[in-house]
Amino acid sequence: MNNKKVMLITGDSRGIGSFLVHYYIEKGYIVIGCSRSNVNILHNNYRHFILDISDEKAVIDMVFKIYRYYKRLDILINNAGIASMNPIILTPGETVKNIFYVNFFGTFVISREASKIMIKQRWGRIINLTTVAVPLCLEGEASYASSKSAIETFTKILAKELAPYEITCNAIGPSPIQTDLIKNIPKEKINNLINKLTIKRLCKFEDIVNVIDFFIKEESSYITGQVIYLGGV
């Protein structure tokens, strides 16, 4: 077994996921990423899987390959997610199903499979990505925020079920950050949202890794089932 910690980051082709991959490779982790498309990262300590995280069989197969190759999985960052900004009245049912499938079901399945390895090694850190849209109950984000709300409840229950095995499970809820997820939202709407925050600026990638670093460090073994929102929500 290698001595470096193995980290799995979902949805790593762009945005937050892509930043996290580069950051944690730099910090000396073995990083495994997965997304629906390929990525252009060539590094000895990086491996990428192309898959849809709502495809249960593909997820089971990926985690099996990770186990077979590395014999360990220490950290899981459930970053993959999709969004749809529309009033409820204008949201097709299929859109809601799709959002829940990727955001919630995908997180559920991958956490379940990763937990199996972590349970056996009696150590693990699971970090889920949520959003400030949950506590702010933002109009136009019903399906997205509800799927993340489900993730928050899942985080707390998973934390309880995995605590006996020294696995912690926490969530981070970033405020708006300049990624593809918000590129189609009018500037005025983003500004309105920023005005609802205590600290009135866009979130930076560094704000996110600061919290993730805190959750995954050895000394955070007593921190579990928590949701930390950024920007003072």
Next chain:
Amino acid sequence: MIGNKQTEVIEIIKNAFEEIMELKEEYRKLKEINEITPIFGKDALFDSMDLVYFLVTVEEKVRNKYNVSISLTDEKAMSQRNTPFKNVKTLSEYIINILEEKRE
């Protein structure tokens, strides 16, 4: 009749039992593990958390032995009228079925 493959799988399940018995003293009262040793239900030894650990251990041992990934908590297992978790023998039969399906 129990074939060679089933003997192997039963051995895997017994090893998983032993691994948990090593972890918890209260389980050591189980003197012998045989084909009718219950896994889940009112006569079973484990609480639900240890059942999780037990099943994960069995999956890991199957993975290491046969180089395939199996899930003992899939819909098929949970929806069967006769639960595969009744005892060591029924679980071994269930695992062999999964292994056969994976080979096809």
